[in-house]
Amino acid sequence: MTSIPAPLQQQPDPQLRDQQRLHDLARLRRVRDRIDREYAQPLDVEALARGAHMSAGHLSREFRLAYGEPPYSYLMTRRIERAMALLRLGDLSVTEVCFAVGCLSLGTFSSRFTELVGVPPSVYRRQAASATAGMPSCVAKQVTRPVRNREAPATEPQLA
Incomplete structure (x- = not known):
């Protein structure tokens, strides 16, 4: 053998x-x-x-x-992006937006939103109404996209 x-x-x-x-x-x-x-x-x-x-x-x-x-983290980034769009529309309360995007805790939602966007959801809602007025939604989405939402840079495999 x-x-x-x-x-x-x-x-x-x-x-x-x-x-x-x-x-x-x-x-x-x-x-x-x-x-x-x-x-x-x-x-x-x-x-x-x-x-x-x-x-x-x-x-x-x-x-x-x-x-x-x-x-x-990717899931939460997606949820926050969608929450941002809903808050820009201004039709729903922050609590309604929280549940609409799949978050079960308003506290976790608010903390994560603030971490990714830089301001609490209620402040974002007030600011976004004036900042994106007259702007097409596709442009508003791109301009307000959270910074963390990007793919990892390509890396070369390391030889041991």
Whole structure:
């Protein structure tokens, strides 16, 4: 019986590794798309991971590498972006906006909103009414987008 030398057993085929990476990226895109679609639903990392056939820890690590923030932060950023749009319209109270975007706690919503936007939701609502008056909604969304919402810069793999 022939045995494969130990160093060759430990090195995965680069082509297989690349295929696995592409497969993982496709699953991460599906998770991100699900968050974008279902942000107002009760989502948690465990449920997202189950849907992607990954462990919660693996999903969090890979999502952070791909998009620059963990899935829960991405979800909250999406919720805050939608809340900003609803607050600009001025039809709903802050509490109604909080529940409309899927947050269950007004305190958590207000804290996260203030962290991402820089002002509390009630102040934003007052300021946004005058600042975006007459501005098309697509432009207002781009101008007022939270800074944290960007993908991670491409990094070169580090060799050990």
